[in-house]
Amino acid sequence: MQSGNSSRGAAAGPAADSIEGQVVAAYGQRLLVEDDEGRRYPAFIARRGLRVVCGDRVRWLAGDTADRAVVEQLPRSSELRRPDSRGRGEVLAANITQLVVVCAPSPAPDPFIIDRYLAAAEVMGADAAIVANKTDLAAALPAGLLEEYESLGYPVLRVSAATGTGLDALALLLREQRSLLAGQSGVGKSSLLNALVPGIEAATAGISAATGEGRHRTTATTLHRLSCGGELLDSPGVRDFAPALDDPRLAAAGFREIVAAAQECRFANCRHMKEPGCAVKAGVETGRISPRRYESYRRLLRLTEDLQQRG
Ligand SMILES: Nc1nc2c(ncn2[C@@H]2O[C@H](COP(=O)(O)OP(=O)(O)OP(=O)(O)O)[C@@H](O)[C@H]2O)c(=O)[nH]1
Numbered sequence: 001m002q003s004g005n006s007s008r009g010a011a012a013g014p015a016a017d018s019i020e021g022q023v024v025a026a027y028g029q030r031l032l033v034e035d036d037e038g039r040r041y042p043a044f045i046a047r048r049g050l051r052v053v054c055g056d057r058v059r060w061l062a063g064d065t066a067d068r069a070v071v072e073q074l075p076r077s078s079e080l081r082r083p084d085s086r087g088r089g090e091v092l093a094a095n096i097t098q099l100v101v102v103c104a105p106s107p108a109p110d111p112f113i114i115d116r117y118l119a120a121a122e123v124m125g126a127d128a129a130i131v132a133n134k135t136d137l138a139a140a141l142p143a144g145l146l147e148e149y150e151s152l153g154y155p156v157l158r159v160s161a162a163t164g165t166g167l168d169a170l171a172l173l174l175r176e177q178r179s180l181l182a183g184q185s186g187v188g189k190s191s192l193l194n195a196l197v198p199g200i201e202a203a204t205a206g207i208s209a210a211t212g213e214g215r216h217r218t219t220a221t222t223l224h225r226l227s228c229g230g231e232l233l234d235s236p237g238v239r240d241f242a243p244a245l246d247d248p249r250l251a252a253a254g255f256r257e258i259v260a261a262a263q264e265c266r267f268a269n270c271r272h273m274k275e276p277g278c279a280v281k282a283g284v285e286t287g288r289i290s291p292r293r294y295e296s297y298r299r300l301l302r303l304t305e306d307l308q309q310r311g
């Protein structure tokens with residue numbers, strides 16, 4: 001249970017006779033909302049054109065109806081967005097402060113997906129960390145992968161949801177943050193959530209569809225409170241991910257070592273592709289910037305330029 005916080009509930013507005021809280025799960029028009037005392041209610045979107053996602057602050061009509069009628073979505077402090085065919089991008093979660101990218105030896109990691117989540121965090125101004133799960137397995141991650149992220153300054157935690165290794169350190173990382181677990185399907189995001197929040201297993205199973213393999217694949221993003229005071233969002237696994245960027249020039253902002261090196265580029269608007277006097281390309285040649293990360297940057301730049309041309 002969270003202590004009460006009604007100080008923000010008195011705001012005047014079109015929905016004065018309403019209660020403020022947050023969306024803790026969204027399935028299209030159907031929602032689960034939570035008030036600031038931690039009480040949860042089934043809810044639905046009661047205003048045309050209202051689009052809310054997990055993590056959104058919303059208001060619903062006061063009263064004791066079975067399903068709460070959500071009538072207003074409050075401004076977001078951050079959005080995790082991926083591109084969609086219509087240009088503006090699909091918002092996956094709102095108001096998160098930290099992106100935790102989970103990877104494992106199995107399924108085999110895709111470093112481009114990891115880089116793109118890290119880029120999303122950089123661009124949205126959120127903290128980012130890597131969690132390498134399943135350390136109990138004999139198989140290992142590709143040599144040097146985690147060390148590369150460590151050298152860039154990202155916190156890297158080696159954990160096992162199965163044995164509990166590293167979960168204390170993970171709980172510390174999640175303290176006072178509103179974190180989203182992201183990553184490929186099957187890396188163990190929901191297993192980590194279950195290990196960190198005892199007793200929610202049933203709830204997780206209830207909002208997941210069992211697959212033929214006898215495990216629960218997450219189908220919607222859900223928000224959970226941690227005893228340490230943080231909040232943790234579990235999200236469906238992805239086959240691919242890219243951040244939606246309003247401008248291709250933002251691609252470089254997603255890579256902190258490129259941002260640092262770009263200070264020395266001859267041209268302020270250098271794209272770090274073929275421009276003369278490019279300190280980023282020079283950094284790749286001298287080994288200061290990893291060729292793999294640079295290739296990640298180029299792919300994200302190209303993707304964003306392609307999307308912009310189509311839009
Ligand atoms: N050996 C081992 N297996 C694990 C560990 N964590 C999770 N698993 C297994 O990995 C499989 C996938 O775990 P999930 O927690 O469902 O993975 P997920 O990332 O939530 O997957 P999606 O919901 O599809 O995105 C399950 O069979 C888990 O039992 C671990 O630390 N060690």
Ligand SMILES: [Mg+2]
Nearest residue numbers: 189190217218
């Ligand atoms: Mg899951």
Ligand SMILES: [Zn+2]
Nearest residue numbers: 265270272278
């Ligand atoms: Zn450059």
